[in-house]
Amino acid sequence: MGTGMNTSDILICGGGMVGASLGIALSGHGLSVTVLEQSPPRSPNPPSYDDRTLALNWATCNILKSLGVWAHIPQASPIRRVHTREEGRFGSVLLDAREQGFDSFGHVVFARDLGQALLRWLEACTDVTLLQPASLQGLHQDESGVRAEVSMGENSQTWHAPLLVAADGTHSQVRRLLQIPVEEEDYGQVAIISNVSTEKPHEGTAWECLSPQGPFALLPLSDQRCGVVWSVPAAEKQHWLEMEDADFLARLQQRFGYRLGRFTRVGRRASYPLKRVVPLETVWHRTVLIGNAAHAVHPLSAQGFNLGIRDVAVLAETLLQARREQGESWDPGLPSLLQPYRARRLPDHQRILRWTDGMVRLYRQTLPPVGLARQLGLNLIAHLPALQRGILGITMGLLEQDNPLVRGETL
Ligand SMILES: Cc1cc2nc3c(=O)[nH]c(=O)nc-3n(C[C@H](O)[C@H](O)[C@H](O)COP(=O)(O)OP(=O)(O)OC[C@H]3O[C@@H](n4cnc5c(N)ncnc54)[C@H](O)[C@@H]3O)c2cc1C
The missing domain is CATH 3.50.50.60 (FAD/NAD(P)-binding domain)
Structure with a gap:
């Protein structure tokens, strides 16, 4: 009407x-x-x-x-x-x-x-x-x-x-x-985003890790947490969204190393086409x-x-x-x-x-x-x-x- x-x-x-x-x-x-x-x-x-x-x-x-x-x-x-x-x-x-x-x-x-x-x-x-x-x-x-x-x-x-x-x-x-x-242009990637808690403080550092597999960033948040933005091939989207939290943390640890100690907790994950x-x-x-x-x-x-x-x-x-x-x-x-x-x-x-x-x-x-x-x-x-x-x-x-x-x- x-x-x-x-x-x-x-x-x-x-x-x-x-x-x-x-x-x-x-x-x-x-x-x-x-x-x-x-x-x-x-x-x-x-x-x-x-x-x-x-x-x-x-x-x-x-x-x-x-x-x-x-x-x-x-x-x-x-x-x-x-x-x-x-x-x-x-x-x-x-x-x-x-x-x-x-x-x-x-x-x-x-x-x-x-x-x-x-x-x-x-x-x-x-x-x-x-x-x-x-x-x-x-x-x-x-x-x-x-x-x-x-x-x-x-x-x-x-x-x-x-x-x-x-x-x-x-x-x-x-x-x-x-x-x-x-x-x-479809980059053929999706960004997987989430938040993680870290064992050591990030001290206000943002980390950008580049690679042919796609960039990966950790952004400093309050309460000793970091925001994760991880670009992965679009075909692997479901795999990254559905994997167990422990597996996700292990993959993150493997990719980032131990500069912030262990990653202890991960929040909800979501994906965005790039x-x-x-x-x-x-x-x-x-x-x-x-x-x-x-x-x-x-x-x-x-x-x-x-x-x-x-x-x-x-x-x-x-x-x-x-x-x-x-x-x-x-x-x-x-x-x-x-x-x-x-x-x-x-x-x-x-x-x-x-x-x-x-x-x-x-x-x-x-x-x-x-x-x-x-x-x-x-x-x-x-x-x-x-x-x-x-x-x-x-x-x-x-x-x-x-x-x-x-x-x-x-x-
Ligand atoms: C994973 C990821 C991480 C990002 N990180 C950063 C970052 O760290 N820093 C940064 O600067 N940017 C970042 N960005 C980019 C940022 O999110 C976008 O640039 C920003 O959201 C764009 O805002 P916008 O208002 O133009 O569009 P949108 O956020 O898409 O808003 C559009 C609005 O229009 C409304 N709308 C759509 N169609 C209609 C309609 N027909 N009638 C009425 N309303 C309508 C929608 O409901 C929506 O509310 C990131 C993006 C992604 C995907």
């Missing part, structure tokens, strides 16, 4: 980590913002906010602080050191945040905790309407905006907005409805794609959300600046506003895509000369501070400091 036409200045499809962050960033500036989220409110298993542990880099922590969300995330564990090595080869790189001039490289949080903090904050924003469960079903574009058909259980609603933001994830419905072509999905356009007639809808990357190097929230920071800055300059007569969906946004985000997108995809490809190679080159590369990084600073610039989001939120300031 339809209920007439509803209007909003900005319609955000997807209330996951990225969509919710944008709703919060736009709140308090005299705009009407509507967020559509298809999962039911307070669902025990929301799609975006699950058991994963997320490494949030320096820029992301600053953005979340600027948005007022940071203080509401429990158990954020600082990353003070990052240790990277290739399995079965000599040489490793240990980067220490203090030596690089930072208190920490970032923090590790549970996606579930971050999600709860974001949604609570979003619900408190009186100028943002959160429709949930509300699933986008159809789209029609006209000269003045985008008309969205939204299904809400038994009912349906129609919304019209001069700007639609697609924050609906890797399999974006907006992208599908607008027939925006994508470049897609794909690179990149649309050929991220701006499309009064529609802008952000977050995973605009770039789904391999979790190696933990860059996905970190990249997506920088879309939020720059889009919010662009929209609010235009609003301040143009007042009530502003139109947030005009190409004159969206194209400069796209041009500003493109280098960051390309850098992170090249970095993650390049690392996956480099470490997939089994040819001995490539292995030797990788070993040499790690040794160079270990000894060349300029190279270390270059890598940290990319992975910590330091290159995007022209945005106030990234610097920890408000808009």
Whole structure:
């Protein structure tokens, strides 16, 4: 049953980590913002906010602080050191945040905790309407905006907005409805994630272990626990999910060794398919794609959300600046506003895509000369501070400091 036409200045499809962050960033500036989220409110298993542990880099922590969300995330564990090595080869790189001039490289949080903090904050924003469960079903574009058909259980609603933001994830419905072509690569791997307790304290060290079988990471958590992200061949997914806890711990111990003593307990395991999905356009007639809808990357190097929230920071800055300059007569969906946004985000997108995809490809190679080159590369990084600073610039989001939120300031 339809209920007439509803209007909003900005319609955000997807209330996951990225969509919710944008709703919060736009709140308090005299705009009407509507967020559509298809999962039911307070669902025990929301799609975006699950058991994963997320490494949030320096820029992301600053953005979340600027948005007022940071203080509401429990158990954020600082990353003070990052240790990277290739399995079965000599040489490793240990980067220490203090030596690089930072208190920490970032923090590790549970996606579930971050999600709860974001949604609570979003619900408190009186100028943002959160429709949930509300699933986008159809789209029609006209000269003045985008008309969205939204299904809400038994009912349906129609919304019209001069700007639609697609924050609906890797399999974006907006992208599908607008027939925006994508470049897609299945890496043939799944990430098995879980949490483990360790005998010795991790002391804030994140461990990244690379190998042609797929990367493996241990992220420091509170209470002497670590988050495990382990990439395995997709064909072995069931085997890894169903094996006994004791077998999983034994395999982990074999892979990681005894630097943290014995692994004593393991939590629930879950798997995620690993794909690179990149649309050929991220701006499309009064529609802008952000977050995973605009770039789904391999979790190696933990860059996905970190990249997506920088879309939020720059889009919010662009929209609010235009609003301040143009007042009530502003139109947030005009190409004159969206194209400069796209041009500003493109280098960051390309850098992170090249970095993650390049690392996956480099470490997939089994040819001995490539292995030797990788070993040499790690040794160079270990000894060349300029190279270390270059890598940290990319992975910590330091290159995007022209945005106030990234610097920890408000808009
Ligand atoms: C194993 C793993 C580990 C990771 N680790 C890290 C890490 O350490 N650091 C990091 O930065 N990133 C990490 N990532 C990446 C990160 O999880 C994603 O980049 C991030 O979740 C993307 O957020 P999003 O809001 O764009 O999309 P999503 O989280 O997918 O949210 C999309 C939302 O849109 C909603 N939606 C979808 N379709 C519709 C519709 N038709 N109508 C209404 N709503 C809709 C969904 O219900 C969902 O809530 C990891 C990813 C994986 C798989």
